Amino acid sequence: MREAAGSVQEVVQEATATTPAQREEACLREQLLVAPASITLEEMRRFCAEQVYGDPAQREERPLFGTVSEPPQEQLPGDEVRISERAQAIRDAANNPFTLASHKTNYLLPLVYNPSPNDAGLEELEALGEPVDLDHIEVQFQLSVQVPVWRGFLGQASFMSVAYTNRSFWQAYNSDDSSPFRETNHEPELIMTWLNDWSLFGWQNVANQLAVNHQSNGRSEPLSRSWNRIYANLIFERDCYSISFKPWYRIPESREEDDNPDIENYLGHFELRGRYRNGGHSLSLMVRNNLRSDNHGAVELSWGFPIGNRVRGYMKYFNGYGESLIDYDEAVQTLGFGFELAQGF
Template structure:
């Protein structure tokens, strides 16, 4: 690799460092001296807790305490109802108890404190850090080597206005990077529950080694989101249901025809965890567009109608497996799987490996099937 090829990647790496600090990356290993330099109050406190070996909350103990408090609350509620109260009245009274003020059920409101999903979404009452603080969302990484088994030099769509007729010479190896963050806009909308978050994710595929074509950015995807997240506390086959979210998502590549691709979705976000595992289920509905204006009318049959992400985090290693599908049969049956592995290289550096197979690695490739393998460094993982 020549010096001219390396220079753009070095600049990209340097530019990504401030974002990592903005998203509350703690020194590894944490030390009181290193914590002083952190500007965010919440992140600085977390750094001191880590440096001084303060034990985080035990989610199992928090769950047990919440369960006991729920049983006591149920017994009190049943005692206030007349013996001849019907099923509908009992259900109404219990539903009314869901959004009681904090002072009545703080133990219940702290269910799952310290769990994986709580650490990212501030679900428990005592985990909340207030509004408009920059928080980590999806993984942040830089992959200087991102190889594909099949280049998409003629992107197409059922809409003739979005079909390319002149091939663009592409390299099989490019660079890929992703930036992602979120912030809480409103906290505790319904009693002690219900937070409104705004999120943003951007991923780019850069033909940095393609000197003949002036190293163009082949594809950049922009994804702003608005999410209403509720804390849950239920058990399902050994998993604990931690959160349910309702969200609106826009995703596009910001390009003009024939390369323009976009869609808008309404999603249900269901999060469960257990010990070092987390599972996120996201079924969605595409908000319709007029046939004439739709850049990609069949995108649901390729990029799916829902996805599931399973994450395992232990001893500095994190493995995430994402699977999605069109939920249709026959010629409309398409999907994709993606495996991400983040691992420690040293105290200050983490590696990242990504493998993708299927349709829709990016918006421009929504109906293009290929295998991709990327290797690089990680600034932030899911947890």
């Protein structure tokens, strides 16, 4: 494997890199794609140092960019070898199939303010004889994990994983109604990921995904909400910025079995997400829209920030449709404060 990788690497280096640091960076990116899961990042560094410098001792020690344990500090361009944090996290997860890796962002928001919760699609409860008297402040949390199940199913840079996301809306302070869960959404997925290393206008395409997705609230009629999708996810990075474009196709259902035939009009046909990370802070913007001429869609802003050595704060603002499945066709506006448990890919 080393001889084959070395021959390919020489061609890539001669065509795309001029300085030793650039050649070493190109080698590391290539090894991140093709090296076996058992090869550590440090072993890849030593291999690439030998290829570029001949004697690894001639290489000046420089920290790696984008490792999970060592976030980038204030460094000048060219002073470090840039490795995609997202690609390295995916590779680390695949290296240990018995470890649960974060999928989407995991968070706990003890304080979420919703100025009009009674208009959030729960009118059906009154028809069933259940009183609707919801608090404006509730608890919201999201737990999202993935487990790699197959590496190399379509090339050495490919991974297959299963994922599950639970998002709950809990009326924890509503003691008059026994603090019910207003809504819980379940989202299992089968995801195929390909790590990548090509660039477009200075943006590196670090990974592409194709997934089969089911989302439902696990309730019976008339409150049942669900749909099935196939989506692609194209992920790009540049310095401290990342962008992902996620279009999807809804798998059709029969008229008799479809709980929400107009859900695409509100949850849209694609999602665009951008993120900026620096100095322990992360800012994220999500825009979701449909291909129709109406204004149905959603915007979500989030900010993660350090508040201690092991704890991160988290703020999230949502405005639009589809924050939860039960109120997918109702416009809501919420602001939440709490803690970020783990960042997502």
